[in-house]
Amino acid sequence: MATEMHRARRTPTPTIKTLAEMTGYSIATISKALRESPVVAPATRDIIYKAAREVGYQANARGMALRTGKSFQAAVLMPVTAARDYEWDGVEYTQILSGISQALEGTDYRMSVHVIRDAADGADAARRIVDQGLADGLIFSGILADDPRIDLLVAEHFPFVSMGRCRGDLDYAHVDIDNEWAAHAATARLIAGGHRRIALVNPERRLSYALDRIDGFVRAFREAGLDAPLDLIAEGDLSTHFGRQTVIDFLQLDDAPTAFVCINESTTLGVLSGLGALGRQVGVDVDVIAYDDINVSAYFTPPITTFYQPIEVLGRTLGQFLLRRMEGEDPKALRQVFRPTLITRQPDNLGGRLTQS
Amino acid sequence: MATEMHRARRTPTPTIKTLAEMTGYSIATISKALRESPVVAPATRDIIYKAAREVGYQANARGMALRTGKSFQAAVLMPVTAARDYEWDGVEYTQILSGISQALEGTDYRMSVHVIRDAADGADAARRIVDQGLADGLIFSGILADDPRIDLLVAEHFPFVSMGRCRGDLDYAHVDIDNEWAAHAATARLIAGGHRRIALVNPERRLSYALDRIDGFVRAFREAGLDAPLDLIAEGDLSTHFGRQTVIDFLQLDDAPTAFVCINESTTLGVLSGLGALGRQVGVDVDVIAYDDINVSAYFTPPITTFYQPIEVLGRTLGQFLLRRMEGEDPKALRQVFRPTLITRQPDNLGGRLTQS
DNA sequence: AAGAGAAATAAAAACGTTTTTATTTTGAAT
DNA sequence: ATTCAAAATAAAAACGTTTTTATTTCTCTT
Numbered sequence: 001m002a003t004e005m006h007r008a009r010r011t012p013t014p015t016i017k018t019l020a021e022m023t024g025y026s027i028a029t030i031s032k033a034l035r036e037s038p039v040v041a042p043a044t045r046d047i048i049y050k051a052a053r054e055v056g057y058q059a060n061a062r063g064m065a066l067r068t069g070k071s072f073q074a075a076v077l078m079p080v081t082a083a084r085d086y087e088w089d090g091v092e093y094t095q096i097l098s099g100i101s102q103a104l105e106g107t108d109y110r111m112s113v114h115v116i117r118d119a120a121d122g123a124d125a126a127r128r129i130v131d132q133g134l135a136d137g138l139i140f141s142g143i144l145a146d147d148p149r150i151d152l153l154v155a156e157h158f159p160f161v162s163m164g165r166c167r168g169d170l171d172y173a174h175v176d177i178d179n180e181w182a183a184h185a186a187t188a189r190l191i192a193g194g195h196r197r198i199a200l201v202n203p204e205r206r207l208s209y210a211l212d213r214i215d216g217f218v219r220a221f222r223e224a225g226l227d228a229p230l231d232l233i234a235e236g237d238l239s240t241h242f243g244r245q246t247v248i249d250f251l252q253l254d255d256a257p258t259a260f261v262c263i264n265e266s267t268t269l270g271v272l273s274g275l276g277a278l279g280r281q282v283g284v285d286v287d288v289i290a291y292d293d294i295n296v297s298a299y300f301t302p303p304i305t306t307f308y309q310p311i312e313v314l315g316r317t318l319g320q321f322l323l324r325r326m327e328g329e330d331p332k333a334l335r336q337v338f339r340p341t342l343i344t345r346q347p348d349n350l351g352g353r354l355t356q357s
Numbered sequence: 358m359a360t361e362m363h364r365a366r367r368t369p370t371p372t373i374k375t376l377a378e379m380t381g382y383s384i385a386t387i388s389k390a391l392r393e394s395p396v397v398a399p400a401t402r403d404i405i406y407k408a409a410r411e412v413g414y415q416a417n418a419r420g421m422a423l424r425t426g427k428s429f430q431a432a433v434l435m436p437v438t439a440a441r442d443y444e445w446d447g448v449e450y451t452q453i454l455s456g457i458s459q460a461l462e463g464t465d466y467r468m469s470v471h472v473i474r475d476a477a478d479g480a481d482a483a484r485r486i487v488d489q490g491l492a493d494g495l496i497f498s499g500i501l502a503d504d505p506r507i508d509l510l511v512a513e514h515f516p517f518v519s520m521g522r523c524r525g526d527l528d529y530a531h532v533d534i535d536n537e538w539a540a541h542a543a544t545a546r547l548i549a550g551g552h553r554r555i556a557l558v559n560p561e562r563r564l565s566y567a568l569d570r571i572d573g574f575v576r577a578f579r580e581a582g583l584d585a586p587l588d589l590i591a592e593g594d595l596s597t598h599f600g601r602q603t604v605i606d607f608l609q610l611d612d613a614p615t616a617f618v619c620i621n622e623s624t625t626l627g628v629l630s631g632l633g634a635l636g637r638q639v640g641v642d643v644d645v646i647a648y649d650d651i652n653v654s655a656y657f658t659p660p661i662t663t664f665y666q667p668i669e670v671l672g673r674t675l676g677q678f679l680l681r682r683m684e685g686e687d688p689k690a691l692r693q694v695f696r697p698t699l700i701t702r703q704p705d706n707l708g709g710r711l712t713q714s
Numbered sequence: 715a716a717g718a719g720a721a722a723t724a725a726a727a728a729c730g731t732t733t734t735t736a737t738t739t740t741g742a743a744t
Numbered sequence: 745a746t747t748c749a750a751a752a753t754a755a756a757a758a759c760g761t762t763t764t765t766a767t768t769t770c771t772c773t774t
Contacts, residue, residue, distance in 0.1 A: 026754045063730025065419040080455040093451045098437040101472035112469045115458035240656045276658035301633035383724045420760030
């Protein structure tokens with residue numbers, strides 16, 4: 001029965017050959033007409049389009065791919081830390097993928113996702129994608145201060161857009177968040193609230209944006225005529241566990257921090273967890289200001305003041321830039337740095353006590 | 358300079374033609390040798406392999422694709438709710454993708470991700486993938502009680518693995534969580550803790566596993582000789598906002614619930630947020646038991662008792678099953694239903710007061 | 715030593731496009 | 745009416761494979 005259905009399947013999917021037979025034109029003309037080549041007469045173009053619509057013609061991606069050497073794939077490197085205990089991590093990536101796919105919608109490009117486990121893995125994946133022509137363009141994040149992938153892709157003239165920037169040359173398409181600015185703003189706000197011992201929960205220093213964050217952090221202190229508490233910069237894998245452990249470690253210092261600047265929602269949750277475990281109350285004993293991609297901080301108890309940048313918008317921009325880059329557009333024109341908006345949910349001055357004392 | 362590099366690029370990537378010239382064999386023999394066909398003599402096979410290694414031959418995926426009609430793509434439908442305010446949602450999908458890609462590693466298959474916004478979108482995507490041969494196999498989730506995608510794919514004999522099951526026939530490959538069992542276990546535990554008014558924070562009823570959950574919920578009450586409080590089953594989009602709103606709505610009822618069973622970590626966070634906003638303490642005024650994919654509940658304040666199933670394992674199984682399915686294996690053999698493990702972090706009896714009264 | 719059959723390899727065709735080159739048709743100028 | 749260029753279309757080749765069919769080479773058997 002099912003077999004019968006299968007056997008009775010409608011006529012083989014139409015190709016340009018089908019259209020050629022239908023219209024009487026040669027396959028060359030069909031191809032050119034469908035590609036909107038100016039050499040084919042408008043009248044015949046119309047006829048061919050009509051026939052194509054009639055049989056629901058869809059260009060065979062494999063045929064095109066073979067002939068043109070293109071793959072019609074937009075590759076995305078998705079980092080997944082080999083998380084112990086499968087921890088909450090990389091949660092914002094669905095939003096990024098969603099944004100990218102939105103940008104690709106209606107084009108001939110599909111999105112292929114390559115999972116990478118660490119930086120070396122990422123470099124390998126990029127190499128493979130270029131060498132084997134697995135994709136026509138590449139999007140990736142987690143940019144290192146000096147990222148080999150960028151060097152490779154620039155040298156190979158392979159279209160790409162990075163989420164984040166190296167700290168060196170910027171002659172390539174990228175989308176980023178103004179991390180220096182955000183870290184500065186968060187830190188300055190806490191300093192204004194009377195805090196002096198402020199901890200920065202930061203990613204590992206080899207990541208480009210980790211350095212940007214530190215720059216902003218230090219600048220805020222410098223502008224206040226203070227020395228930045230460099231001993232309170234924690235570096236780790238941005239897992240929830242890392243956030244929690246940082247709090248537990250720092251709060252048993254003699255001059256423990258009175259405030260935390262958190263780099264993402266995952267560590268923020270860990271920081272709150274650590275504070276809760278130690279019986280400290282946010283907004284009373286300690287202040288927390290966070291950076292949030294996915295608007296989750298509003299639901300923490302208490303809600304946390306954050307710098308918020310909907311990450312899907314970044315994803316969409318990444319996709320749009322990649323399309324333009326694959327069209328051959330000059331990468332110099334394809335840059336955008338977003339400034340997250342501050343969403344205040346707390347006074348940031350330890351329940352008013354700090355400014356009083 | 359960069360242009361020079363590009364121009365000086367090494368000899369064009371080797372094809373079977375290159376190998377043919379190198380070894381003196383015909384391309385037909387090369388192809389067969391590389392495909393390990395038994396018709397080619399072992400000695401020549403070795404020679405050809407050696408040549409292939411020497412020049413670093415990599416089969417051109419596009420050529421293979423065109424000839425074989427295969428795409429060497431494993432498609433995944435990734436649901437993204439058109440979240441108002443880009444809310445926390447679908448966070449577990451990175452883990453699923455990670456698991457699938459693990460399974461695909463070392464094979465010729467790549468993972469392509471198709472973002473879908475709702476059920477209709479998902480059906481369209483499946484249709485397109487089948488009709489245009491965009492992939493050789495498909496993985497998807499969010500199974501409806503009667504899911505058109507399953508009907509389509511079964512009818513077309515298209516290899517797929519679903520995460521979740523229809524409530525009807527099960528003659529297809531699937532991976533699932535034993536939702537009936539989990540909901541029953543959670544509910545029974547709360548009933549044993551003395552609770553009678555228990556709320557179930559559930560997805561929409563058209564989803565297959567929503568019904569499974571209700572079944573388990575109802576069974577737990579029935580086994581205790583009680584009527585299930587059907588008025589306390591909330592149905593929604595599983596967003597954090599939905600979890601929060603449910604608490605706020607239910608707690609102003611005359612006979613408000615004393616416990617909540619939450620369906621995922623996102624709603625759990627919302628429930629905790631709602632309870633916090635109303636000044637209720639978890640474990641004192643109200644008990645919460647949750648279901649967790651990504652091990653985040655340990656970091657809530659207080660930590661929440663959960664049924665935990667690392668979702669990456671599901672992803673890996675999905676990938677493995679799809680590979681076997683694409684090899685033509687009988688789908689009947691490809692089923693696995695996981696039972697999450699209970700991780701107790703709270704007594705579930707309102708701080709001991711319930712059993713005393 | 716000839717022939718048959720099996721084993722090994724080669725040749726050719728095909729997958730569905732695009733692109734280059736060749737041919738036909740059209741229209742204007744003489 | 746002829747000629748010629750331009751316009752329109754057709755033919756053929758190519759992309760890199762796999763597969764079907766054909767050919768060659770080898771190994772026995774008689």
